[in-house]
Amino acid sequence: MTTTFQLTPTRQQFASDNYAGTCPEAMHWFMEANASGHEPAYGDDRWTQRSTDMLRTLFDIECDVYFVFNGTAANSLALASLCQSYHSVICSPVAHIETDECGGPEFFSNGSKLMVAEGQSESARLGKLTPDAVSALVTKRSDIHYPRPKVVSITQATEMGTVYTVEEVRAIANAAKKHQLKVHMDGARFANAVAHLGCAPADITWRAGVDVLCFGGTKNGLPVGEAVVFFDKAMSEDFAYRVKQAGQLASKMRFISAPWVGLLENNVWLRNATHANAMAQRLYHGLQKLPGVSVAHTPEANGVFAHLPEAAVHALHAKGWKFYQFIAGGGCRFMCAWDTTEASVDALLADLQAQLKG
Amino acid sequence: MTTTFQLTPTRQQFASDNYAGTCPEAMHWFMEANASGHEPAYGDDRWTQRSTDMLRTLFDIECDVYFVFNGTAANSLALASLCQSYHSVICSPVAHIETDECGGPEFFSNGSKLMVAEGQSESARLGKLTPDAVSALVTKRSDIHYPRPKVVSITQATEMGTVYTVEEVRAIANAAKKHQLKVHMDGARFANAVAHLGCAPADITWRAGVDVLCFGGTKNGLPVGEAVVFFDKAMSEDFAYRVKQAGQLASKMRFISAPWVGLLENNVWLRNATHANAMAQRLYHGLQKLPGVSVAHTPEANGVFAHLPEAAVHALHAKGWKFYQFIAGGGCRFMCAWDTTEASVDALLADLQAQLKG
Amino acid sequence: MTTTFQLTPTRQQFASDNYAGTCPEAMHWFMEANASGHEPAYGDDRWTQRSTDMLRTLFDIECDVYFVFNGTAANSLALASLCQSYHSVICSPVAHIETDECGGPEFFSNGSKLMVAEGQSESARLGKLTPDAVSALVTKRSDIHYPRPKVVSITQATEMGTVYTVEEVRAIANAAKKHQLKVHMDGARFANAVAHLGCAPADITWRAGVDVLCFGGTKNGLPVGEAVVFFDKAMSEDFAYRVKQAGQLASKMRFISAPWVGLLENNVWLRNATHANAMAQRLYHGLQKLPGVSVAHTPEANGVFAHLPEAAVHALHAKGWKFYQFIAGGGCRFMCAWDTTEASVDALLADLQAQLKG
Amino acid sequence: MTTTFQLTPTRQQFASDNYAGTCPEAMHWFMEANASGHEPAYGDDRWTQRSTDMLRTLFDIECDVYFVFNGTAANSLALASLCQSYHSVICSPVAHIETDECGGPEFFSNGSKLMVAEGQSESARLGKLTPDAVSALVTKRSDIHYPRPKVVSITQATEMGTVYTVEEVRAIANAAKKHQLKVHMDGARFANAVAHLGCAPADITWRAGVDVLCFGGTKNGLPVGEAVVFFDKAMSEDFAYRVKQAGQLASKMRFISAPWVGLLENNVWLRNATHANAMAQRLYHGLQKLPGVSVAHTPEANGVFAHLPEAAVHALHAKGWKFYQFIAGGGCRFMCAWDTTEASVDALLADLQAQLKG
Known part of the structure; x- marks a missing residue:
């Protein structure tokens, strides 16, 4: 008999598009x-x-x-x-x-x-x-x-x-x-x-x-x-x-x-990519509205590069969000995948916004 | 909509144990x-x-x-x-x-x-x-x-x-x-x-x-x-x-x-292997009974090495069977996999027997 | 009979210390x-x-x-x-x-x-x-x-x-x-x-x-x-x-x-090196006296790095001197070897001086 | 002052043609x-x-x-x-x-x-x-x-x-x-x-x-x-x-x-090689006359391959001769160089002959 390993439901992350599974x-x-x-x-x-x-x-x-x-x-x-x-x-x-x-x-x-x-x-x-x-x-x-x-x-x-x-x-x-x-x-x-x-x-x-x-x-x-x-x-x-x-x-x-x-x-390859790109745009537009956040350049693919206050980076990491601090001092990379949901993007933005206000 | 590619049902083969799929x-x-x-x-x-x-x-x-x-x-x-x-x-x-x-x-x-x-x-x-x-x-x-x-x-x-x-x-x-x-x-x-x-x-x-x-x-x-x-x-x-x-x-x-x-x-790894070994034994015992076939040595794992009349090798290949002619002149290798069925072994033996009699 | 190849006497150069022969x-x-x-x-x-x-x-x-x-x-x-x-x-x-x-x-x-x-x-x-x-x-x-x-x-x-x-x-x-x-x-x-x-x-x-x-x-x-x-x-x-x-x-x-x-x-290894270093010092001191020439830093070994007017670089090359233009625009390297003579250093300096005056 | 290292005069050897010096x-x-x-x-x-x-x-x-x-x-x-x-x-x-x-x-x-x-x-x-x-x-x-x-x-x-x-x-x-x-x-x-x-x-x-x-x-x-x-x-x-x-x-x-x-x-390259080949021929002809020695095949270049009694191999090595025992049990290789002298060949043959008789 095959025992099912207890899956802890995982949160979508922005560390890399290779965190996503198989479509x-x-x-x-x-x-x-x-x-x-x-x-x-x-x-x-x-x-x-x-x-x-x-x-x-x-x-x-x-x-x-x-x-x-x-x-x-x-x-x-x-x-x-x-x-x-x-x-x-x-x-x-x-x-x-x-x-x-x-x-x-x-x-x-x-x-x-x-x-x-x-x-x-x-x-x-x-x-x-x-x-x-x-x-x-x-x-x-x-x-x-x-x-x-x-x-x-x-x-x-x-x-x-x-x-x-x-x-x-x-x-x-x-x-x-x-x-x-x-x-x-x-x-x-x-x-x-x-x-x-x-x-x-x-x-x-x-x-x-x-x-x-x-x-x-x-x-x-x-x-x-x-x-x-x-x-x-x-x-x-x-x-x-x-x-x-x-x-x-x-x-x-x-x-x-x-x-x-x-x-x-x-x-499907194009649909998957188009979706990931759109999620990057959603994240980009959300980040632009946040005080203290500067986006490096307009994303054209599925990654957003932005500079966050270092305290915000730590706070997000502490809350369990995974993403890379690309450049010391707050330069961050957020990657969206073929399966990244709008809800995940919005949840990240909300946590960041809460932190920036706090 | 995903179109289903028309699968031609495939026969089990003895060319290699890597012909088998995923268990x-x-x-x-x-x-x-x-x-x-x-x-x-x-x-x-x-x-x-x-x-x-x-x-x-x-x-x-x-x-x-x-x-x-x-x-x-x-x-x-x-x-x-x-x-x-x-x-x-x-x-x-x-x-x-x-x-x-x-x-x-x-x-x-x-x-x-x-x-x-x-x-x-x-x-x-x-x-x-x-x-x-x-x-x-x-x-x-x-x-x-x-x-x-x-x-x-x-x-x-x-x-x-x-x-x-x-x-x-x-x-x-x-x-x-x-x-x-x-x-x-x-x-x-x-x-x-x-x-x-x-x-x-x-x-x-x-x-x-x-x-x-x-x-x-x-x-x-x-x-x-x-x-x-x-x-x-x-x-x-x-x-x-x-x-x-x-x-x-x-x-x-x-x-x-x-x-x-x-x-x-x-x-499962051991069960898969035990089954493949057993199929090799089945094939080995079947081959031993056939005239003109000489088995190189008693198989201990999942492969059988036997010498067949060259005409029989060609005939089996012509019938669609896949296996390697290891040594020129009729030295053949037959590999069994985790999913090889008794029926497949018996079918191969039957075709070979028919050929040897013919 | 071994014919002797006609040796054209060669001038000492400053391109590399590997232009020198065997001591x-x-x-x-x-x-x-x-x-x-x-x-x-x-x-x-x-x-x-x-x-x-x-x-x-x-x-x-x-x-x-x-x-x-x-x-x-x-x-x-x-x-x-x-x-x-x-x-x-x-x-x-x-x-x-x-x-x-x-x-x-x-x-x-x-x-x-x-x-x-x-x-x-x-x-x-x-x-x-x-x-x-x-x-x-x-x-x-x-x-x-x-x-x-x-x-x-x-x-x-x-x-x-x-x-x-x-x-x-x-x-x-x-x-x-x-x-x-x-x-x-x-x-x-x-x-x-x-x-x-x-x-x-x-x-x-x-x-x-x-x-x-x-x-x-x-x-x-x-x-x-x-x-x-x-x-x-x-x-x-x-x-x-x-x-x-x-x-x-x-x-x-x-x-x-x-x-x-x-x-x-x-x-001998130390004597050879000491001599080469001394020739670099001689060249360095000579270059320092020339108008339009700036020496990058005090040489400590056998090479001198200096910036020459580009016309002077070309003129020296035209006169048959070999040395590397390290950086475009006149940044040059002059290497002295175990056999570099004072006369060679002085000849280089004289040709450069003549060019700078000309 | 350069001290001259005391050169022990060396015997010519048959271990390899790279034992020879520069012509x-x-x-x-x-x-x-x-x-x-x-x-x-x-x-x-x-x-x-x-x-x-x-x-x-x-x-x-x-x-x-x-x-x-x-x-x-x-x-x-x-x-x-x-x-x-x-x-x-x-x-x-x-x-x-x-x-x-x-x-x-x-x-x-x-x-x-x-x-x-x-x-x-x-x-x-x-x-x-x-x-x-x-x-x-x-x-x-x-x-x-x-x-x-x-x-x-x-x-x-x-x-x-x-x-x-x-x-x-x-x-x-x-x-x-x-x-x-x-x-x-x-x-x-x-x-x-x-x-x-x-x-x-x-x-x-x-x-x-x-x-x-x-x-x-x-x-x-x-x-x-x-x-x-x-x-x-x-x-x-x-x-x-x-x-x-x-x-x-x-x-x-x-x-x-x-x-x-x-x-x-x-x-000179051809003369050097011709000489080395000739020395191999001399050695070959000498070996052929010795009892208990069998030459593998007629040498065409500067090496001779011969089978010697194992005791003879040891004796020659003990006498200071250097050559390779190519195959265990007495299969030996003797290489001649551009400078191998007739005297060296003859000395090797003489020592071998003495040993075989002994």
């Missing part, structure tokens, strides 16, 4: 895939084929798709496939690959150095790379003691909750191509960016010059899994071997790929 | 974990804690447990933590880490060489390493051009469907310790070995001298996931960082760990 | 080692033993010594031996390991990230790391997404031609030890630092808390070769294997080690 | 290069240019040449440039890259697996790979769990003192090309092979299908250094960066490259 449509297909009984392993199953085809339709191109377990692996393997150990990758100083992967990109590539763009521009403040910053790093030096730049990596939506416009991506890609660099897009929150832009996924990726996209599924409602999408098949040669060697090939692949069918069918 | 108990806890709503990420959730505690109880020791995505990663990361790039790992020539990981152990360790034991002994024929083979490789050379052996890796149950006895493991571990080597156990089918031996999990692991066990969950009924179990915490220092860097840390960890609760509760 | 004493022992005829390979020769013993005497401790081919390898292997791939190394933003090794440290360590200290302090301007900067990086974060700091690396003399005092090294080492970090010293110009400080080599290394020193031989007068000196033998376990695997073990080792006898005998 | 012509150019005074670093010097040009003339093709420090690095870097970590390299079981590099190739390539050819053929006994063995390993499996073969590596002369004929190399290269594999030649004793064959260096390399040659200088009379020669420049893209990152770029490059001028001028 119903992904769960449906997970169970559907299990109902089949025996199924070929390592991706030779029907759901892997189906979700791959759906991604090709979504991106309107015969792309190569590889499902891996998480974002660290997706980004690191994609980058490793675009450069050698003695090359370098240009990125923003707040890029997740630079700040939060414990050296994952360097590990998978066996040493490719991340070159962090400098700059005090408004774009930099918004977490964005610029064509000028790319060119500056490429042309800075050309000696062999400087690892030759080979890739530009941009995060869409950015780590600051902003979104590159199609024109901005194209401009960066043009700067990259001019110097024979490839363009990688860390799309852990790609869905949120597309929801904001309202464009076709193709417009903000390969049509704008992106070579490889790491399309985030986990934050969008999957239990586990990201898709590495190569728009140019010439770049994905033997990538399946790379995935295998690096411990990223699921034997029972259907459980990774079938939930993608749930996200892709009926545009 | 009901694991599925139950997967859904249970999802019902919770928001939950801290990266393992700070209740199911990770609970399944870890259950493994400590199961192994009767305060072990360190890390959940990773698959066996390639579990074994490669465990081995990498036991040696440096200029060391070597001793294993059997049929060890999965040697033959089927596309260089994964060498990749994660940045170059540790696998030293394959030689030998024509009966043990070697059964896929087992021996203390003598270990000692021979360690003492063969002691110059710095020879990567210094630091680890012995054994697979339990072996890739040949046999199981090391407690005494055999202890003898190998003693030989290893004598030369200051660590002992790693690839337990992709650890449950099947324990089911065969009928011993306590502790008896065949740390009490017999094993330092690290990679406990396979996927083949035992999980959708995805293996547990790396360090019996000596001194060896797991900073292993969490290693897991993170190597792209093996699940953000929504509960979906990896909660199904383990399902396996561990009420000894 | 006579090193050359003497190189030839001496060759006169021996057959000699055991891989370091089992008399000169390797002798030079190792001399280094032990010099440092007044039973240190472990490994001779490798160049500074990239010396530093990268030493760092790799002090941390794992998921750890990090704290260094100055101008550290050679960060700016000029083409990702060598990340390659040899398979991904250890270099953590560059920030800061606008006077120490930072002088190319030095500070205890505060070390502590700030260590305590900044403690999550597993941030590669755990394990090593502090300082360059002595620094890349800016300054020298850490004994107290400064001790303060950094104390900050490091407080956080269980090891201390690595990149001593490509260690001799120049000791010549400046006038202290015992032990005082500025192990007595001040340094764990491993990469003692530069090439810039000090060797044809090729650096010594990795472990003051604590517990840290050098199996380092010989690491050196071998990484392609840094010379078969005819005597030709790497014998020249070290030349440097170490009669304190 | 006079290499020494001449080493000193010549030093006489120049200041010289640009990192290969922008006259001797690097000159020796590179001489190698182009020697090989009769516009090849790309890189000078590195030793054979471990030369072979490992060349192989790493021809495949990715998830690929594999096919070689003989006695290949030096497999048996004596402490995992160097796996380290530099971050995990490329060496695939050892099996076989009991006469060729295998002579240390040679065959086209059939290559094809067998390539076609053995095609799944992603098996690292895809990308390179064939052959050693010329082999580790068994034999030499591939031009036809043999061409046949292997043809088999390789048929499967889109590149061909690497470990030429640690390339000169000895050419001396035996009497062919043009081009005939046994690029004209026979070799893509990259590691041309050994050390065993041929250099103090330190090997040349990596890419016959197809398309394969050497960014190889200079790889060399730099891997710690194989000499700052004072002239001291590595100038001695090559000495080897290449007047065909």
